[in-house]
Amino acid sequence: MNDAGARNARTKLNVEHLQAWYGNHLALKDVSLAIPERSVYAIIGPSGCGKSTFIRCLNRMHELLPGARTEGRLVIDGEDLMKVNPVQLRRRVGMVFQRPNPFPTMSIADNVLAGMKLNGVGVDDAEVRIEKALVQAALWDEVKDRLGASPMSLSGGQQQRLCIARALAVEPEVLLMDEPASALDPIATSRIEDLIHDLKQDYTIVIVTHNMQQAGRTSDFTAFFYLGELVEAGATAQIFESPREQRTEDYVTGKFG
Numbered sequence: 001m002n003d004a005g006a007r008n009a010r011t012k013l014n015v016e017h018l019q020a021w022y023g024n025h026l027a028l029k030d031v032s033l034a035i036p037e038r039s040v041y042a043i044i045g046p047s048g049c050g051k052s053t054f055i056r057c058l059n060r061m062h063e064l065l066p067g068a069r070t071e072g073r074l075v076i077d078g079e080d081l082m083k084v085n086p087v088q089l090r091r092r093v094g095m096v097f098q099r100p101n102p103f104p105t106m107s108i109a110d111n112v113l114a115g116m117k118l119n120g121v122g123v124d125d126a127e128v129r130i131e132k133a134l135v136q137a138a139l140w141d142e143v144k145d146r147l148g149a150s151p152m153s154l155s156g157g158q159q160q161r162l163c164i165a166r167a168l169a170v171e172p173e174v175l176l177m178d179e180p181a182s183a184l185d186p187i188a189t190s191r192i193e194d195l196i197h198d199l200k201q202d203y204t205i206v207i208v209t210h211n212m213q214q215a216g217r218t219s220d221f222t223a224f225f226y227l228g229e230l231v232e233a234g235a236t237a238q239i240f241e242s243p244r245e246q247r248t249e250d251y252v253t254g255k256f257g
Helices: 004-008 051-058 086-092 108-118 126-136 156-169 186-199 212-218 236-241 246-252
Strands: 011-022 025-036 040-044 068-076 093-096 174-178 204-208 221-226 229-235
Touching: 011 051, 011 204, 025 040, 025 051, 025 204, 025 221, 025 229, 040 051, 040 212, 051 068, 051 174, 051 204, 086 093, 093 156, 108 126, 108 156, 126 156, 156 174, 156 186, 186 204, 186 212, 212 236, 221 236, 221 246, 229 236, 229 246, 236 246
Parallel strands: 040 204, 040 221, 093 174, 174 204
Antiparallel strands: 011 025, 011 068, 221 229
């Protein structure tokens, strides 16, 4: 289901007839979605509706699980990423997880470079790349004098911004964020939301969130999932203020969740 507003913008990522299984259980059912370039697309829905499965399919992490498989097409700029090496895909589609997961045995600087090394990206001009990624993640001023320190010396919000810097160092085109602020306090959450707003100037962002207010604050477009189905997708204001589907209205008004 593609919203007219999304179609009018240049599409960066086209999800076409995506289905995902855990063994014999069909977790995503024929999902199609056009994600516009340089926008924030929120994925909302109750627990167990397929939100995290969907976002993990977008960089093909879902298929790493035993017994899991996917069908469909993931098209970026005309190229079907289901047909390329997953490592190549993950250079173009970065991921930030729910809980901060810096590598504790590496320094802050080496954490930034780790994503590049894991994805086979050459680490030329390492100092420049580290500074650029940390500036983009709004963390440079806080850590520039202790790049050799352990990431475990940082606060939870700083650790999450470090993980965002690690993802950005690879210079992806799309950034996936799976409930990136759910483990953080309100002040750190606000910093992450401000950062998302800034990053969409250069990146296409897909964010899973259980927080309706956060979806409203951060996203340009929203998709509502329920029981593995994409029920409705559209401009965020339309989804929250005048949804077309009764199930969407019931969810966003708190009748279930």
